[in-house]
Amino acid sequence: MTLQRPDKARAVVGITSNRLLVDGVHRDWLRRKYVKALLHHAGVACVILPTIDAEDASVETARAIMRTLDGLVLTGDESNVDPAILRAPASCPGPDQQDIEIGIRDRPRDRLSGVAIRNAIAQGMPILGICRGLQELNVYFGGTLRSSLSAWSLGSGQMHAEKTDRPRDRQYDVAHSIRVCPDGALFPIARTVEAQVNSLHNQGIEVLASALRREAWAPDGLVEAVSVVGAPTLQIAVQWHPEWHASTDLLSKRLFTAFGEACVAYAEQRSTRGGQ
Known part of the structure; x- marks a missing residue:
């Protein structure tokens, strides 16, 4: 169900892009699924x-842009997070290291996420992290990641891995169940203690940052959702991809609706403060 609000009251959210390097040309890109779901x-x-x-x-400039927004979405991507770059965006890797390697690293994205998270937290705005976005939030607050779930547990690797033998749309079908913490921030949205x-x-996530609370977990114990402890609004992240089947999956639809409501409330508060 789409929120029906006047254009002047509609919240505006920032969505993190990724860096693509083809034939020596740098491009920023984003899957349309996120935009459509939002x-x-x-x-x-x-x-x-x-x-x-x-x-x-x-x-x-990033800070100036963030001050005009009513929410932040940290999107997913195939690349792995570089903790050193995300925590210190102005730092540079060694001269022999590439900033961008498809499916392996995307340091321009790490810098963007580090700057965006810092500003969103400082301004107390709603945050929705998705897949890589959950990992970024954990790293930003000092948590650590498992470099390979297959190395941690063969069963876990199989449970969570991309299903490359399926058509792209079917790769985003349900893969496993999660348990939802009954007294957290996700439960009022999900309205259930178990979902697919x-x-x-x-x-x-290997070690959960102390600033984050575990909101849901997989059968193997892997953290599947987190929220920011003491957040003034909805600041939540999930390991799965709710944007892909948001029109048909009830949990996904509820998650986006709740995020939208939080962004609109934040926008209204900003309006009463004169946009500050």
């Missing part, structure tokens, strides 16, 4: 946030 099920307008190069990480989710990732 538009139709969160009822918000979207701004795509550009990735950040090392020499631009200290420029304050998709799963397409090789890394996962």
Whole structure:
């Protein structure tokens, strides 16, 4: 169900993009599934946030952009998080290291996420992290990631891995169950203590950051959802991809709706403060 609100009251959220390097040309890109889910099920307008190069990480344009937003979405991606870069966006890797390697690393995205999370937390705005976005939030607050779920447990690797033998749309079908904490931030949204989710990732949370609360977990114990402790609004992240089947999956639809409502409430509060 799309939120029906006047255009002037519609919240605007920033969505993290990724860096693509083809034939020596840098491009920022984003899957349309996120935009469609946010538009139709969160009822918000979207701004795509550009990735950040090392020499631009200290420029304050990102902060200026973030001050105009009513929410932040940390999207998924195949690349792995570089904790050192995400926690210190202005730092540079060694000269012999590539910033971008398809499916392995995307440091311009890490810089963007580090800057965006810092500003979103400082401003107390709603946050929705998805897949890589959950891992980014954990790393930002000092948690650690398992570099390979297959190395941790063969069964876990099989449970959570991308199903490359299936058509792309079917790769996002349900893969396993989750248990939802009955007294957390996710339960009022999910309205159930057990649900079914998709799963397409090789890394996962190893040590949960102390600033985060576990909201849901998989049968193997892997953290599947977290929230920011003491957050003034909805600041939550999930390991699965709710954007893919948001029109037909009830949990996904409820998650986007709740996020949209939090963003609209934040926008209204900003309006009463004169946009500050």
